[in-house]
Amino acid sequence: MNFEGFYGNERAKEYLSSAFARHSFPHALLITGEAGIGKRTLSDIIAKALVCECENAPCGKCEACRKASARTHPDIIRISNADKPIPVDEVRALKLDALLRPNDADKKVYIIDHAEAMSHLSQDALLKILEEPPHFTTFILLCYNLSDLLPTIVSRSAHITLAPLSDTDMLRIITEKLPGLSPEEQNKLIETSGGICSFLIKEKNPEHTDFAVNIANSLVAGDELGIYRAVSALEKENRETLTSVLDELIVIIRDACVLSSGASSTLISRADRSVAERLSYTFSSKQCCDIIEQVSNAKNACARNVGVPHIAGNLICKFAYIAAKAASKG
Numbered sequence: 001m002n003f004e005g006f007y008g009n010e011r012a013k014e015y016l017s018s019a020f021a022r023h024s025f026p027h028a029l030l031i032t033g034e035a036g037i038g039k040r041t042l043s044d045i046i047a048k049a050l051v052c053e054c055e056n057a058p059c060g061k062c063e064a065c066r067k068a069s070a071r072t073h074p075d076i077i078r079i080s081n082a083d084k085p086i087p088v089d090e091v092r093a094l095k096l097d098a099l100l101r102p103n104d105a106d107k108k109v110y111i112i113d114h115a116e117a118m119s120h121l122s123q124d125a126l127l128k129i130l131e132e133p134p135h136f137t138t139f140i141l142l143c144y145n146l147s148d149l150l151p152t153i154v155s156r157s158a159h160i161t162l163a164p165l166s167d168t169d170m171l172r173i174i175t176e177k178l179p180g181l182s183p184e185e186q187n188k189l190i191e192t193s194g195g196i197c198s199f200l201i202k203e204k205n206p207e208h209t210d211f212a213v214n215i216a217n218s219l220v221a222g223d224e225l226g227i228y229r230a231v232s233a234l235e236k237e238n239r240e241t242l243t244s245v246l247d248e249l250i251v252i253i254r255d256a257c258v259l260s261s262g263a264s265s266t267l268i269s270r271a272d273r274s275v276a277e278r279l280s281y282t283f284s285s286k287q288c289c290d291i292i293e294q295v296s297n298a299k300n301a302c303a304r305n306v307g308v309p310h311i312a313g314n315l316i317c318k319f320a321y322i323a324a325k326a327a328s329k330g
């Protein structure tokens with residue numbers, strides 16, 4: 001299996017490669033790990049490998065890989081509902097759909113992001129198909145907090161926990177992606193990265209950090225007009241700037257997520273620590289994950305050439321909803 005773009009976690013890769021080569025890939029795979037660690041990236045690689053038509057899958061070049069990258073492959077189905085628990089009706093519909101043969105490929109892959117957002121009723125409904133799945137179906141469950149899943153779901157799935165990268169791996173990535181840094185700069189990056197490489201790869205523009213901080217502060221303030229002002233400021237920017245601001249925002253929220261879950265990982269945003277602290281007082285770690293989910297969706301829309309004003313408008317609605325929900329509980 002070709003894991004290009006996914007670093008470290010060698011044991012997990014060996015396990016997946018060997019299961020794939022032996023044609024005994026698990027019908028249910030549970031991937032856990034903290035926000036930003038690469039759960040979604042890995043699930044995308046696995047799904048692509050399962051539908052790829054070539055050797056050394058995913059080849060990245062065949063029609064199936066191209067469709068998978070564009071997120072238009074009919075046999076890769078993503079279920080993600082960050083706003084509210086995944087409704088039991090949706091899980092029941094998924095169970096029926098999973099019984100139908102794939103459209104293009106030999107396999108059909110369901111990726112359930114935020115699996116912990118399923119109610120116990122929904123998880124019970126899913127359990128039935130995890131016990132006796134059709135031979136062509138693979139379920140990949142992505143989960144931030146394992147304790148929210150029913151033990152029966154966990155026991156019926158092969159389980160992979162993604163770990164932060166070692167300093168040696170980080171140094172290798174930094175040398176490859178950010179050539180020309182001094183040893184001091186390299187060490188500083190390794191120190192502040194918390195072993196999470198996705199946040200190092202791009203150079204940060206301070207203006208983009210300011211944009212992201214404004215949006216984060218508007219989420220903390222929670223008023224719809226403030227969120228509208230902060231996000232709509234992006235409408236006149238180009239796609240590249242929008243993506244960079246969204247990347248920066250994910251890092252800030254990831255830090256808030258770390259703070260509100262009491263984890264001991266290092267904070268990695270270049271923004272002032274107080275921004276992440278304020279977010280962590282306002283939002284639970286689940287709500288932080290919901291915000292990250294919405295920002296990731298916006299990034300995907302950006303990659304699919306959806307118009308910037310449309311993406312910004314959609315984010316305003318989602319953010320206003322999440323902020324109102326957090327305020328009503330407070």
Ligand SMILES: [Zn+2]
Nearest residue numbers: 052059062065
């Ligand atoms: Zn391919």
